[in-house]
Structures are given as C-alpha cells and as structure tokens.
Amino acid sequence: MTHAIDARLQELGLTLPDAPAPAANYVPFVISGQHVYVSGQVSMGANGLITGKLGADLSTEQGAEAARACALSLLAQCKKAMGGDWAKLARVVKLTGFVNCTADFTDQPKVINGASDLFVELLGDAGRHARSAVGAPSLPLGVAVEIEAIFELA
Structure with a gap:
C-alpha cells in the first residue's frame, strides 16, 4: 500500500498538508497497541481555516469539502x-465528525461523507470505517468541521 496511497493522492490532484501542530495542551496523535488515535483536525484549506455554519453560511457541498480537508x-x-x-x-x-451547524440542519452525515468518501477513494475497503456525524452549535475558531480518527496499524 506504500506507493499506492501516494500515487492515488497524485491521481486525485491532492497533496497532504504538513501535519498540523496541536493548538493547545494535547498531542496530535497517540499510538496504543495496534491503533493510532488522531486528535480532531479542523477544516483548513490552502487559504487558511474553512469557517462558517452549515445551514446558514455554507452549503452541504461546501461542508463536505471542509470534511475532505479534515481527512487530508x-x-x-x-x-x-x-x-x-x-x-x-x-x-x-x-x-467522529463534528459539524458547525444551525439547530435545524440535519445533513451532518452528508457533510462527513466528504471525509468518508475520500478514505474509500484512497484506500478501497481499508478506508471503510465506523462513524458518527454530530451537529454542534459552534466549533473552535468558527471552523465548519472537525474530525477525529482511529487508524489500525498492520
């Protein structure tokens, strides 16, 4: 899978960002046994933070793009x-995906699909995962999406 992931990223026209440093008193990941627990990653694009509230400022499609950025x-x-x-x-x-949204917004799963779909595009069946998609009245720094993940090591 080593070169396949890099090749697939290139095929999709995607590059991984530098692994963001933690913004507070926590670590970005913890390895425990055969798992890597990655702290929540906020939506950030080439121009900085992707902010806004789904159901008010952002469409579901824009939210899915923010979730895709979290996945990267x-x-x-x-x-x-x-x-x-x-x-x-x-x-x-x-x-576990958190969506900054209005109280009446109900498409959190469609937003987090942006991340889920990317993992499957890149990894095939190894990208399929259990998931939660949760609405929140606000997220840190006003970001649109934050997602945390658990990966299994070979």
Missing part, C-alpha cells in the same frame, strides 16, 4: 505517526 490532515497525522511508512497502515477504523 488526519492522513498527514497518521503518516507522521507511522514515521512516513504507509506500509504500516492497515485500515481506517472510526471517524
């Missing part, structure tokens, strides 16, 4: 945790 940051953290060796990645186990 999650992968960057996972790659860093594995010392850059994709061969150590067995699968994506679980995502």
Whole structure:
C-alpha cells in the first residue's frame, strides 16, 4: 500500500498538508497497541481555516469539502505517526465528525461523507470505517468541521 496511497493522492490532484501542530495542551496523535488515535483536525484549506455554519453560511457541498480537508490532515497525522511508512497502515477504523451547524440542519452525515468518501477513494475497503456525524452549535475558531480518527496499524 506504500506507493499506492501516494500515487492515488497524485491521481486525485491532492497533496497532504504538513501535519498540523496541536493548538493547545494535547498531542496530535497517540499510538496504543495496534491503533493510532488522531486528535480532531479542523477544516483548513490552502487559504487558511474553512469557517462558517452549515445551514446558514455554507452549503452541504461546501461542508463536505471542509470534511475532505479534515481527512487530508488526519492522513498527514497518521503518516507522521507511522514515521512516513504507509506500509504500516492497515485500515481506517472510526471517524467522529463534528459539524458547525444551525439547530435545524440535519445533513451532518452528508457533510462527513466528504471525509468518508475520500478514505474509500484512497484506500478501497481499508478506508471503510465506523462513524458518527454530530451537529454542534459552534466549533473552535468558527471552523465548519472537525474530525477525529482511529487508524489500525498492520
């Protein structure tokens, strides 16, 4: 899977961002046994934070793009945790996605699909995972989406 992930990213015209440093008193990931637990990654694009509230300022499609950006940051953290060796990645186990949205917004799953779909595009069946998609009245720094993940090591 080592070169396949990099090749697939290139095919899709995507590059992983640098693994973001933690913004407070926590670590970006923890390895415990055969799992990498990655702290929540906020939606960040080429021009900085992707902010806004679904159901008010952003469409579901824009939210899905924000979730996709979170997925790229999650992968960057996972790659860093594995010392850059994709061969150590067995699968994506679980995502927990938080969507900054209005009280009447109900398409949280469609937003988090932006991340889920990317993992399947890149990893095939190894990208299929358990998941939660939760609405929140606000998220740190006003970001649109935050997602945390658990990866299994080979």
